[in-house]
Amino acid sequence: MTILPLNPAENSSPEALIAFLAQCQLAAKRAGRAQLVSISLEIDALDPLAVLESIFEPGERHFYVERPAEGFAVAGAEAVLSFSASGLERFAECQRFIDETLANTLAVGPQSAAFSGPHFFTAFSFFDVVEAAESFEAASVFVPRWQVALANGKTTAVANLLVEADSPLEALAERVWRARKKFGSFDYSAPDFQEAPPATPTTIREVGGEGAYAESVRRAVERIEAKEFEKIVLARAKDITASQPLHPLRVLNGLRQRFADCYAFSVANGRGQSFIGASPERLLRVSDGQLLTEALAGSIRRGATASEDAALGTALLRSEKDRREHEFVLQSITRRLEPLGVKLDFPSSPALRRLANVQHLHTSVRAALPDGVRLLDALARLHPTPAVGGKPRAAAVPRIRELEAFPRGLYAGALGWVDARGNGEFFVGLRSALIDDATARLYAGAGIVAGSWPEKEFTETELKFRAMQDALLG
Numbered sequence: 001m002t003i004l005p006l007n008p009a010e011n012s013s014p015e016a017l018i019a020f021l022a023q024c025q026l027a028a029k030r031a032g033r034a035q036l037v038s039i040s041l042e043i044d045a046l047d048p049l050a051v052l053e054s055i056f057e058p059g060e061r062h063f064y065v066e067r068p069a070e071g072f073a074v075a076g077a078e079a080v081l082s083f084s085a086s087g088l089e090r091f092a093e094c095q096r097f098i099d100e101t102l103a104n105t106l107a108v109g110p111q112s113a114a115f116s117g118p119h120f121f122t123a124f125s126f127f128d129v130v131e132a133a134e135s136f137e138a139a140s141v142f143v144p145r146w147q148v149a150l151a152n153g154k155t156t157a158v159a160n161l162l163v164e165a166d167s168p169l170e171a172l173a174e175r176v177w178r179a180r181k182k183f184g185s186f187d188y189s190a191p192d193f194q195e196a197p198p199a200t201p202t203t204i205r206e207v208g209g210e211g212a213y214a215e216s217v218r219r220a221v222e223r224i225e226a227k228e229f230e231k232i233v234l235a236r237a238k239d240i241t242a243s244q245p246l247h248p249l250r251v252l253n254g255l256r257q258r259f260a261d262c263y264a265f266s267v268a269n270g271r272g273q274s275f276i277g278a279s280p281e282r283l284l285r286v287s288d289g290q291l292l293t294e295a296l297a298g299s300i301r302r303g304a305t306a307s308e309d310a311a312l313g314t315a316l317l318r319s320e321k322d323r324r325e326h327e328f329v330l331q332s333i334t335r336r337l338e339p340l341g342v343k344l345d346f347p348s349s350p351a352l353r354r355l356a357n358v359q360h361l362h363t364s365v366r367a368a369l370p371d372g373v374r375l376l377d378a379l380a381r382l383h384p385t386p387a388v389g390g391k392p393r394a395a396a397v398p399r400i401r402e403l404e405a406f407p408r409g410l411y412a413g414a415l416g417w418v419d420a421r422g423n424g425e426f427f428v429g430l431r432s433a434l435i436d437d438a439t440a441r442l443y444a445g446a447g448i449v450a451g452s453w454p455e456k457e458f459t460e461t462e463l464k465f466r467a468m469q470d471a472l473l474g
């Protein structure tokens with residue numbers, strides 16, 4: 001990426017913008033290919049979700065994620081560039097697309113602020129291949145036309161555009177100029193959906209039928225006893241049909257308030273479907289050479305009183321079965337990252353992670369990222385961890401398709417972004433739903449190991465469904 005020493009906040013006028021774009025056009029002619037031009041600006045405080053609401057278009061792609069407790073939120077919408085891939089090489093192919101794009105990127109504006117410069121919003125489905133009719137590809141990346149983000153108390157807006165040898169510069173400049181004015185003095189006029197009453201469900205249906213999950217768990221336990229594998233995560237899906245269209249961003253408003261410590265997200269495919277949720281699980285963060293991941297596995301309900309809650313938490317910490325489920329995840333993270341030369345640092349026993357509906361065993365894992373190892377290299381090795389897949393991976397993960405009655409799509413997939421510095425963050429697509437007009441498919445799963453009981457796993461998935469079910473049904 002070439003960073004041009006220009007500050008778009010100063011000396012800016014439509015004429016200066018056209019002159020700048022003319023320089024970019026020259027670069028496009030020299031390179032013999034279109035250049036991605038990324039203009040970053042620090043702006044007055046804006047709520048990225050409010051911005052996305054105001055310009056929401058079901059026919060446009062978007063990626064929204066917010067983790068209120070960590071003080072960041074980022075919204076990107078309308079693809080200026082996109083790429084998709086499938087199969088075992090999907091992570092490497094996305095990396096190549098990112099590298100090639102950055103080799104043809106010209107950036108202006110402050111580049112050191114969080115969320116400045118171009119960002120590649122990426123979604124990897126759980127499996128490396130998906131069926132043709134699914135809503136999201138096995139890997140999809142896009143660079144948004146615009147992005148607004150809040151981090152460390154600062155708001156940054158980014159406009160991205162593609163300048164080709166024959167692009168009409170006046171029209172491009174005018175579009176950027178309009179966006180700049182819009183974000184510079186943003187008008188939070190209430191979009192229509194805020195006035196609409198919450199949708200009421202007309203039907204809730206268990207995909208695969210009642211009793212199917214218990215049967216799958218029984219079959220999985222038999223295979224575990226036959227030593228085919230040690231752990232497998234099996235999910236359920238529920239289809240909700242509402243009386244009127246469900247709005248992904250309206251649901252997000254509820255999720256971000258109730259799950260401030262989670263990643264509240266909405267990923268729209270631009271064809272009317274959105275995958276939304278409030279995920280508690282970080283898959284990977286890379287920030288200036290530091291890698292952060294975690295093991296999150298082992299679950300129990302919350303108590304109605306402080307003492308009941310504490311007693312449940314203690315029981316979870318002492319549960320041999322849950323500790324085993326958790327340990328499998330930690331072992332896998334270690335084994336998968338070691339060949340990259342990563343030396344992990346984590347505490348010897350898990351802590352409790354308490355969410356509104358459920359509590360989990362949690363271990364934070366840190367490491368220095370060795371030189372030359374990139375975020376997507378580490379992600380390709382980590383996904384799917386036994387928190388959502390199984391152990392050993394090769395024996396357990398292919399069985400999931402046989403034992404579950406629906407395609408996973410982005411459920412338990414890896415969603416996140418990579419920036420031009422190689423930093424980025426991915427979370428696991430859990431506590432989630434695929435929204436399509438007036439229908440929503442909700443997903444929730446649980447880890448099955450030797451000694452798992454179908455009824456208990458069913459109850460655990462009910463707890464996990466609650467996050468989305470309550471948000472959808474108000």
Ligand SMILES: C=C(O[C@@H]1C=C(C(=O)O)C=C[C@H]1O)C(=O)O
Pocket residue numbers: 233235281296297298299325360387388430431443444445446447464
């Ligand atoms: C599979 C899910 O959650 C995962 C499984 C857990 C478990 O089995 O205890 C806990 C947290 C998540 O890693 C889900 O939410 O659908």
